[in-house]
Amino acid sequence: MKLALNEKAQLEGLAKNDKEIIESIYASHYNMVQSLVVNNSGSYDDARDIFQETMIVLYEKARSGSFELNCQLKTYIYSVSRRLWLKKLNQSQRYVSDIGNIFDTVPVDEQLEQHDQQNNDFSMMEKAMSGLGEPCKTLLEAFYIQKRSMTDIAGQFGYTNADNAKNQKYKCLARLRKLFFAQYKNK
């Protein structure tokens, strides 16, 4: 178990996408969340989903820079997971008796609201991306997500030069924008 002093460092590492630190957080807190979910009519896959979503919440908080952890990391993770799981149970209308608190919790509703908004944006982008089709999707992902250079991408996709690949990229980008903003308007 890491000491509380280390937890700030852990969050910093998480924000920097430090793999070792992510893994250590994962390893030290996963089982707690798993027992929470599994003991409250969830499956192992549910536990995994809940824990990973909690990690995403934590990751986004850590990256925002303005996040101040004023309790133990363990308590925070437990609170978020518990909240997320209760929400999921409510959505699926699965019968549940009150989830007992094994550990202390902190109020996280406000932070989760923000997370919900981000989730929404994410799924909108995901939808737009999947509506894009190939090779546009892979092309854009290579450039904007994997941050590869245009020459590199041109070579992989078989474009004769980087300029052609670039042109294609802009066409794809224009389409993605259209799909994405169309969902905004529909809301």
Place this chain on the structure above:
Amino acid sequence: MRSTRTNNRNTKTNNTVMQDLQLLENVERYLRKEMTSDEALAFEQLRKDDPEVDQMVVEHTLFLEQLSVYGERKLFKSELNEIHNRLSGQGLVHKTPAPGKVVSIFKRYKRVTAVAASIAGITTLLIAGMTMYYSRKVNTAEIEQLRREFKQEVAKRTNEVYNKVKDRFPTKAPENALPISGGTGFLIDGKGYLVTNAHVVKGSKSVIIQNNKGQQFRASIVYENELTDIAILKVEDNDFKNNPVVPYNIRKSGPELGESLFTLGFPREEIVYNEGYMSAKTGFNGDTLSCQIGVAANPGNSGGPVFNKNGEVIGIINTRQVQAQGVVFAINSKNIYAALQEIRKDKSNDTSIQSMKLPTASVLKGLDRVQQIRRIEDCVFMVKSY
């Protein structure tokens, strides 16, 4: 090249696709700070001049941010999955602790199990109920069987009478053969020509006719028309005594709506009389060869004559509608004339049929029904085809 954009402002409002793409490229280069300082200055000027371009820059900034958040999260997710798989491989993350699983499955499906159990209970009750219901039905069937045996006894008794008759009149049926179908036929000529339905004798190898006394005679088919459903048989048996007078005639005109009529036929081993009326001038689905009559008819009535009150043959019963009660169809009697004309055209037939004349006058007019039937019944035969 970038500066041409400002000059092309007017064409830009035409919104051609190329220009949109070019603008997008400029916006992105600007945001990525890939522009030379001159280009950047020119572009900033453009932003100031054109609120549309400015809006697009703001919009695209937001969009790129969304895209990068999306990308980061996607990468992070796959990383988490990787970690999860690695950890569960090392056994640090428990995948399936055995006892916990059973408990958790029970907990998870508690409600479902309860529902399933109650459904099973209901089903059991239902099956039990059904079993009782059907077993009761079997009981009633047993009672019916007793009744049927009683019926069979009656049938046996009539058969005894029938057998005595058979002793008197030797059977002409082929040995060990069962009749494939049966119907009714009636004489149209004293020399032994009968009319019946073509479907009665269809596919038969030999035809036997039997009168109401149980006497049997061999007959051959001289004419068959499946379209009009008329067949003409000739009795070819030395035992058959010529019946010089056929008491009824065959009407040439069509049916008259509402006229009362009666039928004679062999739905059983016994000749059966029935009364009815002319219901419609056409038959099933507007068939003009036949007409609809309202009379009780059963299997075996096929080929039976339909008489009007004067004792004229006005039709031949051939079908009934299954879904409806008392809807029976009969072939118009004028079709018999048409059939005979066809036979006469065929010169291969023997002279007796060539010269045959159908009875034109009924001697039954004005007689009461019992007298009429007494005269007619000798001319109506059961037709059995083997």
